[in-house]
Amino acid sequence: MSVNIINLAYLLASVLFILGIKGLTSPRTAVRGNTYSALAMLIAVVATLLDKNVLTFEYIIAGVAVGALIGAILAIRIEMTAMPQLVAVFNGFGGGASVLVAGAAFLEVMGATQGSDLLAKAGLAPAQDYQMLIATAISGIIGSVTFFGSFIAFAKLQRLFLEGAASFPGQRIVNLLVAIITVGLGIALVMQPQNVNLYWLMVAAAAILGLLLTVAIGGADMPVVIALLNSYSGLAAAATGFVLQNNVLIIAGSLVGASGVILTKIMCKAMNRSLVNVLFGGALGPGETTVSSDDVYEGKVKATSGEEVAMILDGARRVVIIPGYGMAVAQAQHAVRDLMNILEARGVQVEFAIHPVAGRMPGHMNVLLAEAEVPYDKLREMDSINPEMSQVDVAIVLGANDVVNPLAKTDPSSPIAGMPIIDVDQAHTVVVIKRSLSPGFAKIPNPLFAADNALMYFEDGKVAIQEIAQAVKEQ
Amino acid sequence: MEVFVIGLTIFVLAVFVGFEVITKVPPTLHTPLMSGTNAISGITITGALLSAGSEHTLLTTILGVSALVFATINVVGGFMVTHRMLDMFKKKGGRS
Numbered sequence: 001m002s003v004n005i006i007n008l009a010y011l012l013a014s015v016l017f018i019l020g021i022k023g024l025t026s027p028r029t030a031v032r033g034n035t036y037s038a039l040a041m042l043i044a045v046v047a048t049l050l051d052k053n054v055l056t057f058e059y060i061i062a063g064v065a066v067g068a069l070i071g072a073i074l075a076i077r078i079e080m081t082a083m084p085q086l087v088a089v090f091n092g093f094g095g096g097a098s099v100l101v102a103g104a105a106f107l108e109v110m111g112a113t114q115g116s117d118l119l120a121k122a123g124l125a126p127a128q129d130y131q132m133l134i135a136t137a138i139s140g141i142i143g144s145v146t147f148f149g150s151f152i153a154f155a156k157l158q159r160l161f162l163e164g165a166a167s168f169p170g171q172r173i174v175n176l177l178v179a180i181i182t183v184g185l186g187i188a189l190v191m192q193p194q195n196v197n198l199y200w201l202m203v204a205a206a207a208i209l210g211l212l213l214t215v216a217i218g219g220a221d222m223p224v225v226i227a228l229l230n231s232y233s234g235l236a237a238a239a240t241g242f243v244l245q246n247n248v249l250i251i252a253g254s255l256v257g258a259s260g261v262i263l264t265k266i267m268c269k270a271m272n273r274s275l276v277n278v279l280f281g282g283a284l285g286p287g288e289t290t291v292s293s294d295d296v297y298e299g300k301v302k303a304t305s306g307e308e309v310a311m312i313l314d315g316a317r318r319v320v321i322i323p324g325y326g327m328a329v330a331q332a333q334h335a336v337r338d339l340m341n342i343l344e345a346r347g348v349q350v351e352f353a354i355h356p357v358a359g360r361m362p363g364h365m366n367v368l369l370a371e372a373e374v375p376y377d378k379l380r381e382m383d384s385i386n387p388e389m390s391q392v393d394v395a396i397v398l399g400a401n402d403v404v405n406p407l408a409k410t411d412p413s414s415p416i417a418g419m420p421i422i423d424v425d426q427a428h429t430v431v432v433i434k435r436s437l438s439p440g441f442a443k444i445p446n447p448l449f450a451a452d453n454a455l456m457y458f459e460d461g462k463v464a465i466q467e468i469a470q471a472v473k474e475q
Numbered sequence: 476m477e478v479f480v481i482g483l484t485i486f487v488l489a490v491f492v493g494f495e496v497i498t499k500v501p502p503t504l505h506t507p508l509m510s511g512t513n514a515i516s517g518i519t520i521t522g523a524l525l526s527a528g529s530e531h532t533l534l535t536t537i538l539g540v541s542a543l544v545f546a547t548i549n550v551v552g553g554f555m556v557t558h559r560m561l562d563m564f565k566k567k568g569g570r571s
Contacts, residue, residue, distance in 0.1 A: 018496060021511070025496070026501075027561075028565070030504060030561045030564060031562065038554040038558075040515075041518065041520070044521050045520060047521075049524060051524075053528070054528035055528055059536060060543065063527055064547050067543060067545070068548075070548045071547060071549070075552045075555035086556060087510050090549050090556075093545040094513060094545070094546070097543075097545040097549065100526075100545065101542045101546075102522075104538035108529070108531050111531065111535070131478065131479040230509050230512065230516075234512065234515075236516075241486075242482050246521060250486050251485060252515050254490045255493040258493025259497045260512070263508070263509065362506060362508075366502065367560055371563050
């Protein structure tokens, strides 16, 4: 009876998880959706506490108190610009939890059987037994890759070290070897489960794999990594569900897995690259740079100032701002919002064009602009704004580079060839706010900066926007 | 084997439901989607509760409590930060 009640509670939780994610399909219903998901989690937790196997509550209370305190502090104190790091950290903890739970469940079963004749003493059917062992191996591997991969991603995003893509000779072969060793240890574990140390050896090998895979990826490829790790943390939870034969874990885990896969696909498509290329291609490969930056820029780049931009804006009716990672670094989102308000008060139509991979995680720019209270209907997707770009009077590129580089369309040998870009070059005037002419992640010059209709404003993003806003106000 | 097949059935169907629902999430909400689903992946907390509370051996209790701390950080932090973000989206929803 009680088992049925627990399972019915899990069913209710699963339904609420699905409704919760469904709520995220519109900004209006999203808060309610998130509440549904949180409620679902609470129901699942309470139901689990009713399980007859839960005997002591001291450790549980202590564990939950510590975890909730740390989680709440992180959630309240985090700056919106540091959101990619935080998502990476949370992903890591999710993966780590799966490793530990699968490990504990595995030790419990092995402890109950005391070694060799597992099947007889545990009273399990052989197939079920293999299912449990295989799921344990998968859970341990994916969870460990997620945990260690996420912390490398965190370190890179926090700019602690190796912000770019680190590569060494024979990297792919080493990665492949470590992957084979990891899977080999997993198979050995399934074959000889009485050797419980194999589990930890396998987890350690997977840890090295997670480190190696993430260390090789940097900068603008981060959105793919974050989305992929998100998917892994879900799949690890689902695998743990197979270990514990717990349906709510399987359902919730696979929902998260699906979410991560979809985001990964969107990110890869937005860069016109395959997942394999992102994961193993290093920093877009050496790329035979057919265009040297001197040829592109020499004598053609026009520098501008806040006053000049204000003068140009004076005659503009339609302005589009294209934010990139530079806006996050400069924390320029509030300054941009102020500029938008000033321009709108003068009857100028202001919109934002968001490239899918702008920033360091999916939706990065949207969150920052939401923080600055820019209404979300002013944020336009690349595909919807591009056909209207030729009617735009002034396009302001703020800390973006590769996502507005026309070489993607004109130079088939370029490392970003075929990547969809925001067609700012079509606008009447383009103002590029950037501290220098240094190349973006793709390490190639950007002919946009030397275009006839382009002006370069060499300044920190926030300072530049504030100076423009000041100059507009003084007109 | 039976249990595994039932589990696999649930898994595959849930993946399809996930694909159907998540494809409709607009790019504006992709970050909250990530942090929200991430909090959901903290569902491992149920497994952690079982390990931490089952008084099996000292080692499994330690593993269970550590898992519980990790999963709770993921769940509590994940839902709270998602809520914080979504509030920002809601605030300006009515305007303009």
